[in-house]
Amino acid sequence: MSNFSVVRKGYDKAQVQEYIKMQADKYESTILGLRDRIEGLTRENKELRGKVDELKKEQDNINIALTQAIDKAKNIEYSSKVKFALEGERLKIFSSKWQSYCKANVKSVDKDQREGVVSKLKEYEEELVELMSKELNISDYVNDADQDFFSESRRLKRN
Numbered sequence: 001m002s003n004f005s006v007v008r009k010g011y012d013k014a015q016v017q018e019y020i021k022m023q024a025d026k027y028e029s030t031i032l033g034l035r036d037r038i039e040g041l042t043r044e045n046k047e048l049r050g051k052v053d054e055l056k057k058e059q060d061n062i063n064i065a066l067t068q069a070i071d072k073a074k075n076i077e078y079s080s081k082v083k084f085a086l087e088g089e090r091l092k093i094f095s096s097k098w099q100s101y102c103k104a105n106v107k108s109v110d111k112d113q114r115e116g117v118v119s120k121l122k123e124y125e126e127e128l129v130e131l132m133s134k135e136l137n138i139s140d141y142v143n144d145a146d147q148d149f150f151s152e153s154r155r156l157k158r159n
Contacts, residue, residue, distance in 0.1 A: 070149050091128060 005012045102117065109117070 066149050095125065
């Protein structure tokens, strides 16, 4: 606070008026500064909300892509199992036809060659049976992918 000169009937009016004007100028400059700051923060807030919206869209796109990838993996697993089973059946039919052909023509082949061919056929048949009995482990990978997807979905929903 300023000290005003005392004049007749109170303080010097010119000094008081000058002090009031100075205080009003300070007040107005403070108000202008605060308005500028509010406008800047409002712009920044709007920009940040836009970025948040973009990130939410990206998150949704990622969730959709993950879901589609898991569905595709399940389809691939199923079609692989079907193709594997069909190929096994085709090989069994081929083996049966080949054995029938060999049995029909066995008499025209030398006995030593025949025994060699028969033993090789038995080896091939055993290998084929062994291969057909093996289980594909594709489902393990798909199950892992399912678990990863569901845990990631839960995490994203929490955020």
